[in-house]
Amino acid sequence: MVMTRVAVDEVRERVGAVTDPEIPTLSIADLGIVRGVEADEAAGAVRVRITPTYSGCPAMEVIARDIVDAAAAAGWDASVEIVHSPPWTTDWLTERGRAALAELDIAPPGPRATGASGPVPVTIGRAPHTASVEPVACPRCGSADTELLARFGTTACKALHRCRACGDPFDEFKAV
Amino acid sequence: MSEAHAPLVAALADDALIYAQRLGEWISRAPQIEEDMALGNIGLDLLGRARSLYGLLGSLDGTGRGEDDYAYWRDEREFRHVHLVEQPRHDFGFEIVRLLLVSSLDVERCAALASSADVELAGVASKAVTESRYHRDHARLWALRLGDGTDESHRRMVAALERVAPYVAELFEDTAVEVAAVDAGVGVLPSTLRAGVLGFVEDVLAEATLEGVPSSRRRSRGGREGLHSEACGYLLAEMQHLARSHPGATW
Numbered sequence: 001m002v003m004t005r006v007a008v009d010e011v012r013e014r015v016g017a018v019t020d021p022e023i024p025t026l027s028i029a030d031l032g033i034v035r036g037v038e039a040d041e042a043a044g045a046v047r048v049r050i051t052p053t054y055s056g057c058p059a060m061e062v063i064a065r066d067i068v069d070a071a072a073a074a075g076w077d078a079s080v081e082i083v084h085s086p087p088w089t090t091d092w093l094t095e096r097g098r099a100a101l102a103e104l105d106i107a108p109p110g111p112r113a114t115g116a117s118g119p120v121p122v123t124i125g126r127a128p129h130t131a132s133v134e135p136v137a138c139p140r141c142g143s144a145d146t147e148l149l150a151r152f153g154t155t156a157c158k159a160l161h162r163c164r165a166c167g168d169p170f171d172e173f174k175a176v
Numbered sequence: 177m178s179e180a181h182a183p184l185v186a187a188l189a190d191d192a193l194i195y196a197q198r199l200g201e202w203i204s205r206a207p208q209i210e211e212d213m214a215l216g217n218i219g220l221d222l223l224g225r226a227r228s229l230y231g232l233l234g235s236l237d238g239t240g241r242g243e244d245d246y247a248y249w250r251d252e253r254e255f256r257h258v259h260l261v262e263q264p265r266h267d268f269g270f271e272i273v274r275l276l277l278v279s280s281l282d283v284e285r286c287a288a289l290a291s292s293a294d295v296e297l298a299g300v301a302s303k304a305v306t307e308s309r310y311h312r313d314h315a316r317l318w319a320l321r322l323g324d325g326t327d328e329s330h331r332r333m334v335a336a337l338e339r340v341a342p343y344v345a346e347l348f349e350d351t352a353v354e355v356a357a358v359d360a361g362v363g364v365l366p367s368t369l370r371a372g373v374l375g376f377v378e379d380v381l382a383e384a385t386l387e388g389v390p391s392s393r394r395r396s397r398g399g400r401e402g403l404h405s406e407a408c409g410y411l412l413a414e415m416q417h418l419a420r421s422h423p424g425a426t427w
Contacts, residue, residue: 018362027194055303056217056224084228085299089306112306118276156221176306 005075008039014070015048015078021062022155025100028063032092035083045077051088054156054176090175101173105139108160109175136172138163146170180360182236183256183353185297186246187400188285189229190257193247194408195278196222197415201265214314215271218279220309228300236394248419252408256353259396260343262408269322269332276315276377277389281347282308284372288364297362316380323384333386341392347373351400 006014015037028034028050036049048067052060063147064080071078090109093101098108135144143165153160158171199219206212230243231314260274286308322329348370357363378388396405419425 052224052228052303054221054224055228055300055307056220056222059221082228082231083299084298084303085295087299087303150210150213151310152210152217154213156217156224174310176303176310 005044008041011039011046011071011074011076012037014074015046015067018063018066018070021059021066023101023104023106025103026097027100028067030094030097030100032094032097033063033088039076040129043077044075045079046071047079047081048082049083051083053088056156075159090173102139105168105170106158107136107139107170107172109173110136112175135163138166138168139170140168178238179236181294181297181307181357181362182233182238183400184357184363185229185233185236188289188352189226189233189246190255191261192222192229192412193226194255194257195261196220197411198261198263199271199275202271205265207268208407211268215275218275218311218314219224220359221311225300225304225307229297232294232296232300244419248416249356252412253402253406255404255408255411255412256400258343258346258399259405260340260347262399262411263343264407264410266339267332268330269329269335270320270339272315272322273333275311276319276343276380277340277373279308279312279315280373280376281369283312283376284369285364285366288369290381293354293361310378319380319386320384323381323386330385334371335356337381337386338392339388341390342394343396344374344389344392346397346399349397349400353400413418 005011016027016034017030020026020028020031033050034048035051037046038049039046039146047093048071050060050063050067056161060082067077067080089112091112093109099108101108136146136148137144138146138161141163145164146161147164148159149162149169150160153171157173157176159174160169161172162169196219202215202219203212206215226247227243230241230246233246234241261278263274265271283305286301286304290298290305290426292298292301319333323333324330348366350365350367354363354365358365363373374389381388397402
C-alpha cells in the first residue's frame with residue numbers, strides 16, 4: 001500500500017495532537033512539551049523536539065513512540081529528540097490544557113512558588129515551603145475547602161487532595 | 177575527546193542513580209502507603225535526572241555510551257557517587273535525615289549549575305532545582321514530625337544523625353572532578369555550597385528540637401575517585417544482575 005504523505009502543516013498538527021498516555025484528554029501541544037517540528041519535505045522526514053515535564057516521567061517514552069506512529073500514519077518518518085533547555089514548567093500548559101485536566105477532575109496547577117534561581121520562599125510555621133499559596137479548589141464542586149492528603153500522588157506530577165465539601169479525593173497537577 | 181566536565185556529569189548522574197536505587201527499596205516497606213509512593217516518586221525523579229545526565233555524558237566523554245551502558249555495565253570502581261547515597265537502607269528516621277541532606281545539597285548544587293556554560297546541563301539542573309526543593313520539603317516535614325514527636329521517634333532521629341555524620345564531610349569536598357569542571361567554567365565547588373546546605377539543615381533540625389549533625393572521627397572519602405564502601409558492591413549486584421544475566425534483553 002502506498003502511503004499518502006500529508007502536508008507539512010497537517011503532520012505538525014497531528015504530532016501536536018498526540019495525547020499524554022496518563023491524561024488522555026491532554027494533547028502534547030497543550031501540555032507545552034513540543035519545542036519544535038522541523039520537516040524535510042524532500043526526504044519525507046520530520047524531526048520533533050520535545051522536553052520532559054518531570055525528570056522521571058515514564059510517559060516520555062510512550063509519547064516519543066506515539067509521535068513516530070502518528071507521523072508514520074501521515075506518511076512521514078519522524079525522529080524524536082529530547083531537549084532539556086529551557087526546562088519545562090507548568091507555565092507552558094495552555095488554557096486548553098488546563099481545561100483538559102479539569103475535565104478529568106484533576107486540579108490544574110496554581111502559580112509557581114518561585115523561579116529556579118529565586119530565593120527560598122519563607123513560610124510561617126510548618127507549612128511546606130513549596131506548597132501552593134492559594135488553596136487548591138476541588139475540580140468537582142469548586143469548593144476551596146480542601147486538604148492535602150499526600151504530596152506525592154498517583155504519578156510524579158500529581159499530589160493527592162480531598163475536598164471537605166463534597167468528600168471526594170482528587171489529584172492536583174503540581175506547579176513546577 | 178573527553179570534555180573536562182564529563183567526570184562531573186558522571187558524578188552527578190551516579191549520585192542520582194544510586195540514591196534512586198536506595199529509595200526504591202522503600203516501596204512496600206515504608207510506614208504508610210503514601211510514603212511508599214512518596215519515596216518511590218522521589219527516587220523516580222532522581223532516576224529520570226540520572227538518565228538525562230547519562231544521555232549528555234555519552235557525548236561529553238566521547239564514548240557514545242547510552243544510559244544502560246553506564247548503569248549496568250560499569251563496575252564498582254567506575255562509579256563516582258559519594259558514600260552517603262550507597263549506604264544500606266536503615267530505619268525511616270535515617271532515610272529522612274539522609275534525604276534532608278541529599279535534597280538540600282541538590283537544591284544548592286543544581287541552582288548553581290542552572291547557570292552553567294553547558295546549556296544542556298543547565299537545563300537538567302534547573303528542572304532539578306524545583307524537584308529537589310519539593311523533596312527537601314518532604315524531608316523537612318518528616319524531620320519536624322519525628323524530631324519533635326515521641327520519645328522513640330526523637331531517639332531514632334538522634335541515632336540517625338549519628339549514623340550519617342561520617343558521610344557529611346565528603347559532600348563538600350572539592351575533588352579533582354569538581355575542580356576540573358570549575359576550571360572549564362561549567363561547575364561549582366562543593367565547599368562553596370557548605371554554608372547554604374548545612375544552614376538549611378541545621379535550621380530544620382533546630383526546629384525539630386534536635387541538635388545538629390554531630391562531628392565524627394570517621395569520615396568517608398574517595399567516592400569521586402571510585403573508591404567505595406562495602407555496601408556499593410551489593411547494591412550494584414542487585415541493580416545489575418538482570419541486565420548482566422540476559423545481555424541485550426529488552427522489553
